[in-house]
Amino acid sequence: MAVVLGYFVKSIQNYIDGRFTPGKTEFADVNPADGTTIAQVAEADAQQVDEAVYAARQAQHGEWGCLSVRERAARLHRVADAIEKRFACFVQAEVADTGKPVSLASRLDVPRAAANFRVFADLVKMAGLESFQTETADGAQALNYAVRKPLGVVGVITPWNLPLLLLTWKVAPALACGNTVVVKPSEETPATATLLAEAIEEAEIPGGVYNVVHGFGPGSAGEFLSQHPDVNAITFTGESRTGAAIMKSVAPTVKPISFELGGKNAAIVFADCNFDETVKGLSDAVFLNTGQVCLCSERLYVERKIFDSFVDALKVQAESLHAGWPGDEKTDLGPLISAQHREKVLSYYKLAHEEGATVVTGGGIPTFGDARDRGFYVQPTIYTGLSESARCVKEEIFGPVCHIAPFDSEEEAVAKANDTRYGLAASIWTSNLKRGHRVAQQMNVGITWVNCWFLRDLRTPFGGVGLSGIGREGGIHSLNFYSELNNICIRL
Ligand code: NAD
Numbered sequence: 001m002a003v004v005l006g007y008f009v010k011s012i013q014n015y016i017d018g019r020f021t022p023g024k025t026e027f028a029d030v031n032p033a034d035g036t037t038i039a040q041v042a043e044a045d046a047q048q049v050d051e052a053v054y055a056a057r058q059a060q061h062g063e064w065g066c067l068s069v070r071e072r073a074a075r076l077h078r079v080a081d082a083i084e085k086r087f088a089c090f091v092q093a094e095v096a097d098t099g100k101p102v103s104l105a106s107r108l109d110v111p112r113a114a115a116n117f118r119v120f121a122d123l124v125k126m127a128g129l130e131s132f133q134t135e136t137a138d139g140a141q142a143l144n145y146a147v148r149k150p151l152g153v154v155g156v157i158t159p160w161n162l163p164l165l166l167l168t169w170k171v172a173p174a175l176a177c178g179n180t181v182v183v184k185p186s187e188e189t190p191a192t193a194t195l196l197a198e199a200i201e202e203a204e205i206p207g208g209v210y211n212v213v214h215g216f217g218p219g220s221a222g223e224f225l226s227q228h229p230d231v232n233a234i235t236f237t238g239e240s241r242t243g244a245a246i247m248k249s250v251a252p253t254v255k256p257i258s259f260e261l262g263g264k265n266a267a268i269v270f271a272d273c274n275f276d277e278t279v280k281g282l283s284d285a286v287f288l289n290t291g292q293v294c295l296c297s298e299r300l301y302v303e304r305k306i307f308d309s310f311v312d313a314l315k316v317q318a319e320s321l322h323a324g325w326p327g328d329e330k331t332d333l334g335p336l337i338s339a340q341h342r343e344k345v346l347s348y349y350k351l352a353h354e355e356g357a358t359v360v361t362g363g364g365i366p367t368f369g370d371a372r373d374r375g376f377y378v379q380p381t382i383y384t385g386l387s388e389s390a391r392c393v394k395e396e397i398f399g400p401v402c403h404i405a406p407f408d409s410e411e412e413a414v415a416k417a418n419d420t421r422y423g424l425a426a427s428i429w430t431s432n433l434k435r436g437h438r439v440a441q442q443m444n445v446g447i448t449w450v451n452c453w454f455l456r457d458l459r460t461p462f463g464g465v466g467l468s469g470i471g472r473e474g475g476i477h478s479l480n481f482y483s484e485l486n487n488i489c490i491r492l
Contacts, residue, residue, distance in 0.1 A: 010038075010039050011039060011040055012029060012039050012040070012042065012191060012194050012214065013042045013194065013214075014042050014052070014211075014212055014213050014214055015194060015210070015211060015212040016044075016048060016051050016052045016055055016211050016212075016213070017052070017055035017058075017059075017208045017211065018201070018206070018207020019207070021042070021048065022042045023041075023042030023043045023044055023214070023215075024043075024045055025043045026042055026043060027041050027043055027215075027216075028040060028041070029041050029097065029189075029190055029191065031096055031097075032098065032099035032334070032335040032336065032337055032375055032376045033325060033326050033334065033335050033375040034371040034374050034375045035339070035374040035375055035376070036371075038097075039191070042214055043215045043216075043221065044213035044214055044215050044221045045224075048213060048221075049182070049213050049221055049224040049225055050224075050228070052182045052211040052212075052213050053182055053211075053225075053228050053230050053231055054230070055207070055208035055211055056153040056180040056181065056182050056209070056211055057180070059180045059206055059207065059208030059209045060150065060152055060178075060179065060180040062206065062208070064178070064180060064205070064206055064208075065150065065178060067178075069124055069125055069178075070125060072121075072175070072176060073121040073122065073124055073176065075203045075204060075205050076117045076118075076120065076121035076172060076176060077117065077118060078202070078203035078204065079117045079172075079196075079199050079202075079203040080114040080115075080117040080118045080121075081203075082198070082200075082202040082203055083110065083113055083114045083117070083199050085202075086195065086198070086199065087106075087110055089195060090105075090109075090113070090164060090192055091105045091106050091109075091110050093191035093192050093195055094163065094189075094191070094192050095326045095327060096191065096326075097160075097163065097188070097189040097190070098160065098161070098163065098188075098189055098334070098337060099290075099326045099336075099337065099375070099376070100289055100290075100326060101324075101326055101328075101331040101332060101334050102327050102328070102329060102331070103329055103331070104288070108165065109163075109165045110164065112165045112168075113164045113165055113168040113192075113196075115458065116165070116168040116169050116171075116172040117168065117172045119458045119459070120172040120173040120175075120176040120478065121172070123475060123476070123479065124173075124176040124177065124479060127148070127476055129145065129148060129485065130145075130146060131144060131145035132144040132145075134489070140491065141491070141492040142489050142490055142492055143490045143492055144487060144488070144489045144490075145490075146485045146486065146487045147485070147488065148177065148483040148484075149178070149485075149486055150177050150178035150179040150482070150484070151179050151232040151256065151483065151484055152179060152180075152232035152233075153179065153181070153182065153231050153232050154170075154179045154180070154231070154232065154234075154482065155181075155182055155183075155225045155226060155228065155231040155233070155234045156170045156171060156181050156183040156184070156235050156236075157183075157184045157222055157234065157235070157236045157237075157238065157246070158170070158183065158184070158185050158186060158193075158236075158237050158238070159186050159237050160186035160189040160337050161289060161292040161293060161294070161398075162289070162293065163186060163189035163191075163192050164192035164193070164196070166237050166260075167183060167185060167193050167196070168196070169473065170235045170237075170258075170478075171183060171196075173473070173479060173481075173482050174235070175205070175209065175210070176479070176482070177479060177482040177483045179232075179482055180208060180210070181209070181211065182213060182225055182231065183210070183212050184212075184221050184222050184225050185212065185214070186238075187214070187215060188337050189337075194212055194214075196210070196212075197210060197212060213225065217242060217245070218245070222246075226250055227250065227252070228253075231253075232256075233255050233256040233257070233258075233481075234246060234250050234255060234256075234257050234258075235473075235482075236257065236258070236259050236260070237259075237261075238261065239261065239262050239396075240261040240262045240396075240422075240467040240468070243259045243261045243469070243470075247259075257470060258463075258470065258471040258473055259469045259470040259471065260294070260468075260473070261424075261464055261467060261469045262294060262396040262398075262422060262424070262467060262468060263294050263295065263296075263396060263422050263423075263424030263425060263464065263468050264299060264393075264394065264396050264420050264422045265285075265295060265298060265299065265422070265424055265426060265427075265445070266297065266299040266416070266417035266418075266420070266426050266427075266443075267282055267285060267297040267299070267300045267301070267426065267427045267428075267429065267453075268301050268407075268413045268414075268417055268426070268427070268428050268429065268439060269282070269300065269301065269302040269306070269429045270410075270428075270429060270430040270432070270435065271303040271305040271306045272430055272431045272432055273306075273429040273430050273431060273451075274451070275306070275309075275310075278310075278429040278451075279310065279313045279314055279317055280317070281427075281429070281451070281452060281453050282297060282427075282429070282453070283314060283317040283318065284454070285297040285427060285453040285454070286298070286300075286314075286318075286380075286382075286400065286401070286402045287318065287321060287332070287333060287380050287400045289334075290333050290336055290378075290399065291380075291399045291401060292336065292337065292398055292399070293454070294424060294425075295424060295425045295447075295453070295454055297402060297427060297453070298397060298402050298403065299393060299402065299403055299405070299416075299417070299420075300314075300402050300403070300404040300405070301405055301406075301413045301416055301417060302404055302405070302406055303406070303407060303408075303413075304407065304408055307404075307406040311360055311404055314360075314382060315360050315361045315382060318361050318362065318381075318382055318400075319361055319380075321333045321380055323366055323377055323379075323380075325372065333377075333380060333400060334377075335372075335375040335376040335377045336376045336399060337376070338376060339376055341376070341399075342377075342378060344397075344398075345378055345397055345401070346365070346378065348391075348392055348395075348397045348399070348401070349362075349363050349364070349378070349381060349401070351391060351392055352383050352386065352390075352403075355386055355390040356385060356386065356387075357383040357384070357385055357386050357390075357392065357403070358383065358385040359381070359382075359383060360383065360384055360404075361379070361380070361382050362379035362380050362381030362382065362401070363381050363383075364378070364379050365377060365378055365379065366378075366379050378399060378400065379400075380401070381400065381401040381402075382401070382403075382404060383401070383402070383403045383404070384403065384404050384405070386403050386405070388416060388419060390403075393405075394420065396422065410435065410438075413439075414443075417443065418442070418443065418444045421466050422464070422466055422467045423445045423446065423465025423466040423467070423468045424445055424464040424465075424468035424469070425445055425447045425449070426440075426443040426445045426448045427448070427449040427450070427452070427453045428440055428443075428448065428449070428450045429451055430450070430451070433450075436450040436451070444465055444466075445464070445465055445468070446461070446462065446463045446464045446465055446469070446472070447460075447462060458475065459474065459475035459476075460474050460475060461473075461475070461477045462474040462477075463477075
């Protein structure tokens with residue numbers, strides 16, 4: 001692919017119809033740890049997006065569309081093998097693009113990418129469909145059964161926070177169902193989607209099945225893809241307001257959409273929780289990936305009896321996190337993704353002051369005395385004392401920050417947790433399992449954890465309520481989104 005320097009991709013190209021292709025314009029891929037440019041990225045124009053969609057259409061009608069489910073599944077396992085073979089290369093590219101700690105990319109992002117291909121390869125072979133023996137009122141007999149067919153060409157638009165993990169979460173089931181894809185990774189993190197093309201080639205998946213177009217959203221590759229009349233469905237992960245813009249651009253061509261959007265997730269901590277495990281669990285839930293996970297908890301509600309001791313303990317935990325170079329195994333906290341995103345997070349740190357927050361810890365920018373001072377780091381931050389109507393409590397910040405508020409009753413905690421237009425995830429921390437079940441079932445979200453966070457089984461439904469998304473992916477839900485079901489009725 002293009003020019004590869006050691007593990008490092010210096011020139012990142014589009015990948016159309018099985019070929020790496022330059023663009024007419026380029027943009028810079030910036031390392032968030034020190035602000036240096038690590039690669040030039042080819043921007044796809046409208047004509048190249050057209051070519052990618054055309055190639056995907058041809059490939060869907062060609063060999064790929066005719067393969068047996070068994071053979072498709074075998075090739076997807078080979079993609080997983082090829083990712084594992086290039087493990088270090090994927091880790092290094094993901095770390096350079098995102099600034100996330102190497103320990104995180106090695107234990108989460110890259111293994112999950114391989115797992116996504118394996119899980120959906122196995123699942124598509126096992127997935128059955130319903131059938132009915134039908135008897136009508138006038139005595140006619142029939143057999144109804146459904147068959148699964150591909151949608152055709154799927155447009156995949158993804159964000160920067162877990163670039164490879166979230167891309168493969170959509171590409172794997174789309175391919176498993178016999179579709180072809182045109183993917184538009186985030187402009188901030190173009191590398192691993194491009195590296196994946198090498199794994200796809202090695203797995204002998206024909207040219208045109210997996211295409212990558214680089215660029216931005218409005219007036220660029222993202223919008224060209226979402227409004228393209230020959231794309232049969234759009235699957236998108238990103239901000240809620242981007243989802244709203246994409247909804248508008250897909251409307252004239254009426255196509256299925258699956259949206260995984262933002263969150264303002266709550267955690268409810270009861271006094272009977274296992275205190276140490278809860279502090280550790282919520283430290284991860286607030287600060288993992290520098291708070292840039294859609295599932296992160298930005299609102300913590302803690303029973304008043306343990307409020308002060310919990311705030312003190314989370315402060316200790318936050319201050320023990322090591323902000324370092326992403327490539328250092330000891331680093332817990334990397335930078336934010338970009339200068340622009342840091343401006344956004346810092347604007348909320350300023351707003352928190354204006355809204356009357358008490359700063360428990362953080363609230364600023366760390367200094368290192370080296371090149372990291374040109375990177376996009378912020379301090380892990382905890383606030384208390386804000387009203388529930390404060391913008392910092394209502395709006396997604398997407399940084400290493402939370403607000404902690406006390407509660408006195410279960411009803412109050414549930415009402416506060418649900419008082420949001422988002423509805424992605426929640427976590428409940430209690431040793432009373434009966435209460436755990438009871439409260440979990442009242443959460444107005446797509447996923448609730450009890451005494452854990454981010455523990456995922458890829459077969460389970462995943463998605464959001466309200467501003468957090470439309471539809472569910474995961475397991476059979478992904479297979480159903482990426483398929484057309486054709487019901488066949490046979491008169492007996
Ligand atoms: P974003 O919405 O800014 O961008 C996501 C992708 O959409 C990028 O590839 C971007 O180029 C593209 N895009 C932007 N405008 C577009 C347009 N008008 N038409 C077509 N494409 C367009 O999101 P981001 O900043 O990359 O990611 C962070 C957001 O993603 C947060 O809100 C986070 O909560 C959310 N997220 C949600 C989930 C989930 O599973 N629910 C997972 C990860 C991230």
